[in-house]
Amino acid sequence: MLKVKAMNSHKRSYSRTASLLILAVLLLLPIRALAQDEPELRLRMSRDMGYSSGTGRIEGTFSLKASGPDDLLKVVFLIDGQTMGEDGEAPFSLRFNTGSYALGVHTLSATGTTRDGRVLNSQEIRVEFVPAEEGLKTAGRIAIPILGITFGIMLLGYVLPMIIGRGKKSSLPLGVPRRYGIMGGAICPKCGRPFSMTLLGLNLVAGRLERCPHCGKFSLVRRASPQMLRQAELDELQMATAQPAVSELSEQEHLRKELENSRYDEL
Ligand SMILES: [Zn+2]
Structure with missing residues (x-):
């Protein structure tokens, strides 16, 4: 220094x-230290099929793999010091099912023999064999809330507008040109007015279940072409002139004029 x-x-x-x-x-320095601590026979365990908590609680089919020096001849795999099986060929591995052993904590290890007769011991892996139900329960603990949340959100998407927006209708005046958004527009079969389809709409075989913001009714709709939507907007204008609400009359007239003007602007 x-x-x-x-x-x-x-x-x-x-x-x-x-x-x-x-x-x-x-x-x-630490890498060298680690390399010195590493056993000559290295044991690894991987899951083939089943449940692993990530903290050593396992259930199902697993594989033990041992790797060591090039002159490794044979590897014996052990559970609590008792032979599970052996492999005389690289890659040295053994497949086992936790169901073949008692539930509870076990120590897995391996012993290798080299060509010159050296005996190598692997490090130990401590695991706990758990009943199959634990894996199912854990999967349920994850999947059920997710399903619940998904259905909850879907349900809210339908129920909330029905509760909050009961009788509440869009104040969009008739005939106003509008943008229909990424989902496109549809024409309400109940009131004939065009509206934007929502992401919350439910796809069914016959069409998409959507709530018309104008009349507040649910119906199965299909995505309408821009021409059809434009026509529906014009039809709205017809409605507006045919039977205008007294209070809306002046506003409608004003919007209609605006629409006329904007149409010429676009050309
Ligand atoms: Zn409608």
Whole structure:
């Protein structure tokens, strides 16, 4: 460190190189330490089919795999010190089902033999064999709330507008040109007015269940073409002129004029 400090005061580039070197050494030290601790025979376990809690609670079919030096001849797989099976060929592996053993905590390990007769012991893997119901229960704990939330949101999408918006209708005046959004527009078979389809609409075979914002009624609709929607908007105008609400008359007239003007603007 003294040397580094001395260099520091003389040349900045040297000090940078030195600190990089120190950093490299510090980073490599734990890796070397780990490499020394690593057993000559390495045991791994993977799930083939079944349940694994991620904390060692398992149920189902699993595989043990052992890897070691190139001259490894044979590997014996053990559960609580008792032989589960052996493999005389690389890759050294053993498939097992937790159902073949008692429930509870077990220690899995492996012993390898090399060509020159050396015996290598793997590290131990501690697991707990749990009943099949635990896996199902855990899956249920995850899946059921998700399903519940999904249905809840769908239900809210229908029920809320019905409760809150009962009798409440869109105040959009007749004949007003509108944008229909990404879902496109549909024409209400009940009141004949065009409206934007919503993301909440429910797709059914015969069409899409949507609530018309104008009359508030639910009906099965299909996405209408822009021409049809435009025609429906014009039909609204017809409705407006045919039977205008007294209070809306002046507003309707005003909007109609605006519409006429905008139509010419577009051309
Ligand atoms: Zn309607």
